[in-house]
Amino acid sequence: MILEMITIGWNNGLELRAERSRVLIDPKRTERGVPVLLTHGHRDHIPKDVKNPSSKIYATHPTTSLLTRFYGAPPESVIPLSFNETLVLGDIRITPFIAGHIIGSAMYLIEADRRRILYTGDVNPRGGFHVEGPADVPEADVVIIESTYGSPEYCFPDPHRVRAELVKWAVDLVRSGEKVLIKAYTVGKAQEVISTFNRLTNAEVVVVGEAAKSSSILARYSRLRFSLSENDPCIIITNKINPMSAGRRAIVTGWVLRRQFHGFEGFCLSSHGDFYDLIEVIRRASPQEVYTVHGMVETLANHVRREMGIRAEPLRITKV
Numbered sequence: 198m199i200l201e202m203i204t205i206g207w208n209n210g211l212e213l214r215a216e217r218s219r220v221l222i223d224p225k226r227t228e229r230g231v232p233v234l235l236t237h238g239h240r241d242h243i244p245k246d247v248k249n250p251s252s253k254i255y256a257t258h259p260t261t262s263l264l265t266r267f268y269g270a271p272p273e274s275v276i277p278l279s280f281n282e283t284l285v286l287g288d289i290r291i292t293p294f295i296a297g298h299i300i301g302s303a304m305y306l307i308e309a310d311r312r313r314i315l316y317t318g319d320v321n322p323r324g325g326f327h328v329e330g331p332a333d334v335p336e337a338d339v340v341i342i343e344s345t346y347g348s349p350e351y352c353f354p355d356p357h358r359v360r361a362e363l364v365k366w367a368v369d370l371v372r373s374g375e376k377v378l379i380k381a382y383t384v385g386k387a388q389e390v391i392s393t394f395n396r397l398t399n400a401e402v403v404v405v406g407e408a409a410k411s412s413s414i415l416a417r418y419s420r421l422r423f424s425l426s427e428n429d430p431c432i433i434i435t436n437k438i439n440p441m442s443a444g445r446r447a448i449v450t451g452w453v454l455r456r457q458f459h460g461f462e463g464f465c466l467s468s469h470g471d472f473y474d475l476i477e478v479i480r481r482a483s484p485q486e487v488y489t490v491h492g493m494v495e496t497l498a499n500h501v502r503r504e505m506g507i508r509a510e511p512l513r514i515t516k517v
């Protein structure tokens with residue numbers, strides 16, 4: 198895609214090239230001498246060679262903490278950014294805005310040659326308990342948006358109701374003497390679940406496995422109250438449940454639209470926006486063009502074109 202003096206490619210992550218500079222966002226691998234920006238700290242957005250000391254990676258403060266303390270990036274290779282503060286890389290200006298997906302998650306507004314391009318990364322206009330806030334969407338000429346749940350059948354339930362159901366289910370079981378095991382993704386979801394129990398109950402929660410490590414790192418950015426040693430009965434939050442472990446099991450993810458899920462009690466709480474949230478992000482950005490990436494790219498682009506009257510298509514694999 199060529200927009201006057203800026204070229205956008207989609208191959209090794211999002212690739213931007215202006216007259217005097219080149220930038221990669223969420224690349225699979227770093228490239229020598231090319232600055233990298235990361236939208237957030239989920240593993241599928243981290244370059245495979247993150248431990249390479251010669252790379253130069255920009256990300257928000259929580260994400261840089263994950264990079265160095267969880268993924269093993271050398272501290273000298275990461276540069277922290279603050280929300281709403283513009284970074285100038287040659288003739289490209291980049292400003293991070295709150296994405297509302299997990300703590301530290303950023304959308305990037307890219308400005309070059311008077312064009313404003315918004316790359317949402319993973320985005321959630323509802324926000325959550327353990328994020329900086331709901332997505333803070335700036336206006337842009339072009340929006341490049343994730344489409345993880347980019348189809349109308351994905352209409353998530355009210356997150357406040359889901360949180361209330363989750364804590365009631367767990368606390369009632371613990372009161373009756375049972376142990377509760379809650380499976381949640383290591384980075385983001387585990388902290389959202391801990392925060393849910395912290396805000397809505399006085400129950401003690403125990404966090405084990407990799408989720409304990411990520412939660413300890415991220416607790417400095419938004420308070421989390423949890424312990425690392427098991428008492429009995431108790432509520433345990435983990436990224437991996439041993440099939441031999443005794444106790445009642447639950448899973449918290451946007452992918453469960455029904456309450457019973459392969460032997461788990463399913464609670465539909467997503468870090469992503471649903472289809473209607475993605476439409477809302479586009480409406481707020483008020484662009485002339487939309488490009489979709491990740492997930493249901495065709496469905497979302499078709500809807501934007503037909504129902505919103507905005508030029509839209511999946512961002513094709515190209516190299517700049």
Ligand SMILES: [Zn+2]
Pocket residue numbers: 237239298319
């Ligand atoms: Zn993510």
